[in-house]
Each structure stands twice: as C-alpha cells, then as structure tokens.
Amino acid sequence: MRQHVARLFKWGTxxxxxxxxxxxxxxEWSVRHTWSTALKQYFxxxxxxxxxxxxxxxxxxxxxRGEETQRKLLGDFLQRHQSTLYGQQQGxxxxxxxxxxxxxxxxxxxxxxxxxxxxxxxxxxxxxxxGRPQMLAMTSGTSGSPKLVPHTEEVSKVFFQRGVLSxxxxxxxxxxxxxxxxxxxMKITFRAAQREIEGGLRIGSNSASPDSRGFQSMLFAYAxxxxxxxxxxxxxxxxxxxxxxxKDKNLGIIEANFAPLVCMLLDTARENxxxxxxxxxxxxxxxxxxxxxxxxADLREAIDEALGGPDGxxxxxxxxxxxxxxxxSEIWPNLRVVMAxxxxxxxSSAARLKDxxxxxxxxSPFYAATEGLIGINVFPQRPFGVSTYLLDPGxxxxxxxxxxxxGVENPPLDAPVLAWxxxxxxxxxxxxxxxxxxxRYRLGDIVRVVARLGQMPVVAVEE
Numbered sequence: 001m002r003q004h005v006a007r008l009f010k011w012g013t014x015x016x017x018x019x020x021x022x023x024x025x026x027x028e029w030s031v032r033h034t035w036s037t038a039l040k041q042y043f044x045x046x047x048x049x050x051x052x053x054x055x056x057x058x059x060x061x062x063x064x065r066g067e068e069t070q071r072k073l074l075g076d077f078l079q080r081h082q083s084t085l086y087g088q089q090q091g092x093x094x095x096x097x098x099x100x101x102x103x104x105x106x107x108x109x110x111x112x113x114x115x116x117x118x119x120x121x122x123x124x125x126x127x128x129x130x131g132r133p134q135m136l137a138m139t140s141g142t143s144g145s146p147k148l149v150p151h152t153e154e155v156s157k158v159f160f161q162r163g164v165l166s167x168x169x170x171x172x173x174x175x176x177x178x179x180x181x182x183x184x185x186m187k188i189t190f191r192a193a194q195r196e197i198e199g200g201l202r203i204g205s206n207s208a209s210p211d212s213r214g215f216q217s218m219l220f221a222y223a224x225x226x227x228x229x230x231x232x233x234x235x236x237x238x239x240x241x242x243x244x245x246x247k248d249k250n251l252g253i254i255e256a257n258f259a260p261l262v263c264m265l266l267d268t269a270r271e272n273x274x275x276x277x278x279x280x281x282x283x284x285x286x287x288x289x290x291x292x293x294x295x296x297a298d299l300r301e302a303i304d305e306a307l308g309g310p311d312g313x314x315x316x317x318x319x320x321x322x323x324x325x326x327x328x329s330e331i332w333p334n335l336r337v338v339m340a341x342x343x344x345x346x347x348s349s350a351a352r353l354k355d356x357x358x359x360x361x362x363x364s365p366f367y368a369a370t371e372g373l374i375g376i377n378v379f380p381q382r383p384f385g386v387s388t389y390l391l392d393p394g395x396x397x398x399x400x401x402x403x404x405x406x407g408v409e410n411p412p413l414d415a416p417v418l419a420w421x422x423x424x425x426x427x428x429x430x431x432x433x434x435x436x437x438x439x440r441y442r443l444g445d446i447v448r449v450v451a452r453l454g455q456m457p458v459v460a461v462e463e
Contacts, residue, residue, distance in 0.1 A: 028177075028334055030184035030223065031248045032308060037220040038182045044221070045179050048165070049172045056169030059162065059376060062393050066455030067420045069393035071098050077397065077433055085127045086116055086437055098418070107401070107411055107431060107440045110147045116437075117148050123199040128437025135194070137206035139370040150436040151206045155372045158395055158435065163373045167365035171337070174380045175363065178336035183252025184223045186245045188261045189215075190234050206370060207257060223248045227302035235268075236295050240303060242269040243276055243285060246318050247307065251332040255339040259362070260349040262340050266328060266356045273322040280315035283307045327358030338362050343387045344445065344461040362387075367461060369443060371434050372396055375459065384450045388460050391419055396435065400428035400457070403446060416440075420455040427462065 024042050033041075062069045078096050081087030095101050106112075119127045120136060133150035171179050191211055194204030208215060210229035219226055228240035242265055245251055256262050269276060275288045285303045286294045294300060321331050328335055338357060342350030342364045353362065367375035367389035374396065375389030382388075391398050399416035406429055416431050417423075430443040447459035 024182060028181040028183050028250055028252070030182065030250050030252070032223070032244075032306070033182060033184065040220045041182055041184075048168050049179055052165045052168030052170075052172055054169075055161065055165035056173075056378070059166045059390070059392065059394075060378070060453070063390060063456040064454035066393045067418075070397055070419060073394060074098050074101065074397040074433060077435070077439075080130055081437070081439075083126060084129065084437065085119065085124070086439075090439070092439075102399075102416075102440075103413060105413075105440055107413065107416065107442060108438070109442055110149075113149075113438065117150070120150060121197065121201065121203075123201070129435070132201070133436065135202035135204070135206060137370045138204055148203065149371055149438065151370070152436055154435050156206075159368065159373045162392055162395055163366050163368065163376060166376045166378075170365070170376070170378060170380055171363070175337045175361075178253055181252060181334075181336075183250050183334065183336070184221055184248060185253035185255050186223045186241060186248075186251055186265070188238075188241055188254070188256040188265055189229070190237055191229070191232075223251055225302065225306035227299045227306065230299055231295055233295075238264060238268045239272060239276075240285065241265060242272065243279055243303075244306070245269070246276060246331070247280060247311065247314065249314060249317075249332065250334050252334065252336050253339060254328070254335065257341060258349070259340045259342040259346045259353045259364075262338055263349055263353050263356060269331075270322055270325070273319065277315050277319040277322075279307075280311050280318060283310040327360075328356060329358030329360045335360050339365055341366065341387075343367070343389075344463060347386075367391075367459070369445075371432060371436060371438060371441070371443065374398075374430070374432070378453070379458070384458075384460060386460050388450055388458050390453050390458050391456050393419070393456050397433040399431040399433075399440065400447075400449075401431055401442070403427045403429060405429070406446070419457055422449045422452075422457045424449050424452060424457075 024038060029038060075096055078092060078101060081092040087093060091104065095104060116127050117136065120133060125132045128150050129152055134153045135151050136148045137151040139147045139149060168179065189208060189210060192205040192207050192209035194202050196202050216226065224241050224244040228237060228244060231237040231240060245265065246269060254262055278287050279285050283304065285300060338360055340362065342362055350362065363380045364387035365377050366373065372395055373392055375391045377387055378390050379388055398419040400419060400422045401411060401416045405411040405415050422428060427446055427448045430445045430447055432441050432443055433439050434441065445461060446463040447461050449457040450460050451458040
C-alpha cells in the first residue's frame with residue numbers, strides 16, 4: 001500500500017512539474033528572467049490572481065451593502081476612541097452611533113490635531129489611536145502644504161488587502177496578459193525620505209520604499225535590480241531604470257505612483273539616447289560619464305552584473321526607435337498596461353503621457369492619500385471619460401460636503417451628506433474619519449459623483 005501511494009505521489013509530482021514547465025515555457029518571458037525568477041513570478045501571480053479575484057468580489061459585495069459596512073466601520077473607530085486621549089478630550093465617550101457622532105463632533109482641519117501630533121512626537125501612547133502609530137507620515141502637499149498625520153500598521157495592511165489585491169483582480173479581468181505572462185514590471189519608485197526622532201518614531205513619507213522587506217521580496221518581478229533602487233539621487237535612479245526598461249524588449253507593465261513619473265522615465269530615455277545606447281551596447285552603465293561623476297563603485301558593479309553583458313542587437317534597435325521619437329508601444333511591443341494615478345492634479349501630465357505611450361492603456365488603480373486608501377478603480381475602461389473610483393466602504397468612513405461650503409471655515413455639522421446619500425452629478429469635498437484617529441477631517445479634495453455601485457458612490461477626482 002505504501003509503495004503504491006509513493007508511486008502515485010512520484011508520478012503526480014512528475015506530472016505537476018511537467019505541466020508547470022510546459023505552461024511557463026509557453027508564456028512571454030522578460031529578457032533577464034532565469035528559471036528561478038520566472039517560476040517565482042509564475043507561482044506568486046497564480047496565487048494573486050485567485051486572491052485578487054476574491055478580494056474584488058468582496059469589495060463589490062461590501063459596496064452593495066455600503067450603509068451597513070460604513071456604519072459598522074465607524075462604530076469600530078468610535079469604540080477605539082473610548083480609550084484614546086482624543087476621545088476623552090473631544091467628548092467621544094459614550095458615542096458609538098453615526099447619527100450622534102455627526103450631531104456632536106465638529107468638522108475638522110489639520111490644525112485641530114496639532115496638540116495631538118505633538119503628544120505623539122513626545123512619545124505618548126493612545127493619543128489618536130490605540131498604542132503608538134508606526135510613524136508620522138508627511139502628506140504630499142497636492143491638496144495644500146505638507147502636514148504630518150499618524151500612520152498605523154493597520155493602514156498599510158488595509159491598503160494592501162483591500163487596495164492592491166482588488167486592483168490585481170481588476171488587472172486579471174481587464175488586462176489578463178499583464179498578470180498571466182512572465183513579463184516583468186518597471187516599478188518606478190525612490191527611497192522614501194524619513195528620519196527617526198527620539199524614542200524611535202519615524203517621520204517622513206509613507207510611500208512604498210525600496211528599503212522595505214516587502215518591496216525587496218518582489219524584486220524578481222521587477223525589471224530593475226536592487227542596485228538601481230539603492231542609488232541616492234533621483235536622476236541617477238531614473239537613468240538606471242530607463243536602461244533596464246530599454247534592455248527588456250518584453251517589458252509587461254510600467255508602474256509608478258503618479259503619471260508625471262512615467263513621463264520622466266520616458267523623457268530620460270529620449271534625452272539620454274546616446275548614453276543609454278552605448279551602455280546597452282557595452283553592457284556597462286555610465287560609460288560616457290567622467291569617473292568623478294559616477295555613483296558609488298559597488299552599485300555600478302552590481303548594475304553591470306545585472307545587465308548581463310553587451311547587447312549589440314538591442315542597442316541598435318533602441319537607437320533607431322529613440323531617434324525617430326518612437327512611442328512606448330513601439331519600444332516595448334508587448335507592453336500591456338501603464339499603472340499610474342492620472343486624476344486630479346495629474347490630469348495635465350496624463351494627457352501628455354497618452355501621447356508618449358501610443359497604443360498602451362493607462363490604468364489608475366487607486367484613489368489614495370497619506371491618510372489611507374480611499375477608493376479603487378473598478379472601471380478601467382473609463383466609461384465616464386476619466387479615471388473613476390469606487391469609494392471603499394471598508395477602508396475609512398466617508399462624508400461628502402457640498403461644494404457650496406468649500407470656503408466656509410466651520411460649516412454646519414449636518415452639512416455633509418453620508419456616502420450612500422450622495423447625488424449622482426454633484427460635486428463634494430471629501431471628509432474622512434480614519435484608522436489613524438482623524439475624525440470628520442477635511443481632506444481638501446473635490447470629487448464628483450458619476451455613478452453609484454450598490455450603495456456606494458463612484459467618483460472622479462477633480463481637485
């Protein structure tokens with residue numbers, strides 16, 4: 001019996017391995033993939049397709065019962081505030097319902113939280129949320145001057161689970177080749193600017209950083225090696241990313257937080273054509289730069305090793321394409337999609353990016369802020385003419401303030417409408433209650449409700 005089971009297991013293993021070999025061999029591969037890195041991507045993306053599909057279905061189910069989901073979420077937030085300094089000082093004790101919260105708590109600006117941010121910096125716990133935040137994150141300033149807001153580990157977890165996985169589900173449905181083939185992505189990001197103050201609290205950007213363990217564990221799926229992300233200046237890093245993007249004729253995705261970054265990558269390729277072509281031809285980065293202006297030697301050596309030697313054929317092809325101002329779809333004929341935020345303040349860059357891309361579509365997956373995940377783009381085909389986002393009922397609690405109150409410092413407490421009561425066609429200012437402890441906080445963004453999915457609004461970001 002045992003021999004029979006062992007024999008079945010052996011042939012089952014051989015059969016599975018043969019299937020994986022056959023299936024992966026018949027997919028499009030990126031140029032620098034090895035069997036090791038390709039199989040890692042094969043299995044990881046296989047899991048993410050399944051999990052992403054389920055998470056997207058869960059998101060849509062939450063939207064169908066949006067009011068219930070939102071009321072429960074706010075109840076959870078208010079329960080936490082029963083033991084926070086903010087809850088004690090702002091009269092939140094005993095308040096656990098949406099209606100009572102909206103009748104008693106003011107609509108707030110960042111200045112309302114300055115004393116609490118100061119307390120967090122001084123090392124106090126249970127200020128705006130239970131325990132101590134992971135860091136004080138600096139906002140990007142797209143809706144005003146940069147400010148510090150609390151960032152908890154839960155915010156990152158929710159962004160990944162409800163945002164990243166849902167977006168993967170959308171990719172699987174709308175751009176299946178982007179996640180089915182074994183093509184790498186050009187991930188454009190830079191090391192996050194952070195500093196540590198007394199007590200170990202970090203202050204700075206909470207954007208995904210190449211220094212994080214999660215990012216480094218995904219390097220096998222990216223076109224650029226670790227050394228390119230370790231470069232200290234953005235121009236040097238962009239140059240290295242452009243070099244590795246051009247090296248990979250079978251690049252599958254270009255990904256950045258914002259549309260202007262993708263424009264910068266493509267501009268870097270065009271403006272440095274001669275340098276990049278020579279580096280590709282010789283398999284050696286920065287051949288045309290003076291020794292004293294070249295970044296640290298260890299990173300240069302690691303980049304040279306990742307290039308894998310001279311590539312005369314691709315260098316000639318790239319030279320010819322860049323000389324005539326080829327679009328991205330011509331430079332990378334199998335490029336599936338570009339992922340970058342193209343709404344709100346990035347609309348002008350997005351218009352230029354479309355010209356640079358050619359036939360490649362742009363998918364703007366998230367509506368997010370330093371405060372957390374706000375919405376997910378579940379309509380990548382742009383049926384409303386622009387990128388739109390389903391407000392995620394499970395990430396933060398939403399209220400929408402009619403734009404007639406935009407210039408009013410202290411609008412009436414009942415002026416904001418609940419998310420499920422917003423009217424299609426109307427414009428609103430976004431007000432959020434967050435996992436980091438902010439309550440009825442005026443984010444500053446202006447959105448227009450273009451549709452409703454279930455009970456939740458689908459919005460276009462206007463400002």
